[in-house]
Amino acid sequence: MAYKLNKITIRTDNSKEGINNIGDIWNDITSGKLPIIFDSEHIFQQGISPISKYSNYSSDENGDYDLTIMAVTADFFQKMDDKVSKGSYKKYDEKDENGEIGVCTRKAWEKVWSEQKSGDIHRTFTADFESTVPGEYTKDGKVHCYLYVAIQ
Structure with a gap:
C-alpha cells in the first residue's frame, strides 16, 4: 500500500548547521526518501507543490523556528x-x-x-x-x- 506525507516539521535556525539540516531534508524530499512529492512507491504526485512554511519563531530570523515542508495545490x-x-x-x-x-x-x-x-x-x-x-x-x-x- 502506497502512502504519502502531507507535511514534515523540524525545529531549526539560520546557523550553518541549521541551513545544512534544511538542505538535508529537502534532499530527502526531492529524492523520494520522504514521500511528500512522491508517494512511498516513488510515484510523482500530480498537482501538488512543495513549499516551506516558517513559523513558531522564538524571536526573529536570528532565533529558532519551525520549518514545515508541506504539499499544497495551486x-x-x-x-x-x-x-x-x-x-x-x-x-x-x-x-x-x-x-x-x-x-x-x-x-x-x-x-x-x-x-x-x-x-x-x-x-x-x-x-x-x-x-x-x-x-x-x-x-x-x-x-x-x-x-x-x-x-x-
Whole structure:
C-alpha cells in the first residue's frame, strides 16, 4: 500500500548547521526518501507543490523556528496572493539566470532582511512561506523563489 506525507516539521535556525539540516531534508524530499512529492512507491504526485512554511519563531530570523515542508495545490498560491492584496503579506519574486536555487532563495531573503533593516517592512514573525521553482517548471525557464512574508 502506497502512502504519502502531507507535511514534515523540524525545529531549526539560520546557523550553518541549521541551513545544512534544511538542505538535508529537502534532499530527502526531492529524492523520494520522504514521500511528500512522491508517494512511498516513488510515484510523482500530480498537482501538488512543495513549499516551506516558517513559523513558531522564538524571536526573529536570528532565533529558532519551525520549518514545515508541506504539499499544497495551486489554490494555495491564489489564497496567498489574496493576502498580499489585503496587505497582510508581502510577496517577493526573485529569479536566478543560472538556475541555482540556493542563489535565488538567498537573494529573496536578503531583500527581506534589507527591507527590515531599513524599516521598509515590519515583519510579524507569525508564518512566512517560500516556494522555489526549478527552471524546467517556469514559463521563462529561470529558477524562481516566491516568498510570502507576514507584515504589519
